[in-house]
Amino acid sequence: MSPTFINYLQEKGTLTPEDLELIANASIAKRARKGQYLLEEGEVSDFLGFVVKGAFRLFRIGDDRQEHVMRFAIEDWWISDFTSFMSGLPSHCYIEALEDSEMIRFSKKSWEELLAASPNFKRIIDALTTRNFEAHQNRIFSNISDPAEVRYEKFVQQYPTLYNRIPLYMIASFLGLTRETLSRVRRQAVTK
Amino acid sequence: MSPTFINYLQEKGTLTPEDLELIANASIAKRARKGQYLLEEGEVSDFLGFVVKGAFRLFRIGDDRQEHVMRFAIEDWWISDFTSFMSGLPSHCYIEALEDSEMIRFSKKSWEELLAASPNFKRIIDALTTRNFEAHQNRIFSNISDPAEVRYEKFVQQYPTLYNRIPLYMIASFLGLTRETLSRVRRQAVTK
DNA sequence: CGATTCTTTGAAAACAGTCAATCTGTGTGG
């Protein structure tokens, strides 16, 4: 199993050799080329992926027929349409590799078996789920309370590793802005 | 235990008389007067509440020193700052009763014991958690992709029981608009 | 009825979006 993943897991909690064995057996390594789609609208998101290397975006097409980025994922992040993964219903989302990437994948079945078999692993995942919930709350709060400039500043602060790696027009989309507006917002921020 | 709550639970899943007994023992009924605060910024949200009667709002103060509504709850909804409840850390939120209300409350301790003791109840809660996650995703998506008018229309469609019961300025706040803008958006919608 | 709270309206200013053009950097093939 990838050392990146093992390091990650051991930072997040305590796992026995048996836990690691169970995790290794439940997962498969996968590669994706830049530009490749791992999920398209209408399909069921039947996997949960941990990013070992590379970058992904999860986006949805709006009523305006535009792509809107819901989430990014780089090394040490998880990626999936969790909603579709949980429900087993078709997804509204696309997942695209933004770079040549490597991930560790869990099918729904093996994921559920793993959580049942390894309480230690489950504890780690529950903690992540809580933090993820908090992140969503904060994003909603920022969306309804902060002007564009502040949203951008907070994004840079929160994800310093993303902002020099992801095209700005995708960041704009994530923030709910056009590329042009983000460009102008950035200029303001520099000159003052 | 309140018949509202029992009906709600039995609609959501199957529970044995023993489950209901456990639930009854884990909870306490509480009343709140209109205007009363159940949680203020800096306190730990040490309870999880099911609304039997009445209405609540959960809001946060933004950098602009304004109140921003994160969530409403009326009959058959749950209310808490889940983030603070889960983490045990001080909350950034306020919870205010918008009407004279009744709720059923679980302390963190009894909540965790209940989930461990009743797998049937846990199943119900897990399903709710999933739906809640999905609702958050949709709200974020709407925030970044829909113009004000569409956000309002979707809100009315999704929560028809809320919009003639909650003051419009709070709905505006929930949607990330000023009261004036919502007022104008509504007039547009009527005349066209 | 009077007080309070909520909603609407108007006019001006700030902000964000659109469209079209230009600029910058990167990588490819001749």
Added chain:
DNA sequence: CCACACAGATTGACTGTTTTCAAAGAATCG
């Protein structure tokens, strides 16, 4: 090594939307 193509970023002029501030109208409650 250069020229070109391409993707991404920026700029300008214009339009449209949202906020702000101030005032006036409803609605509700004691």
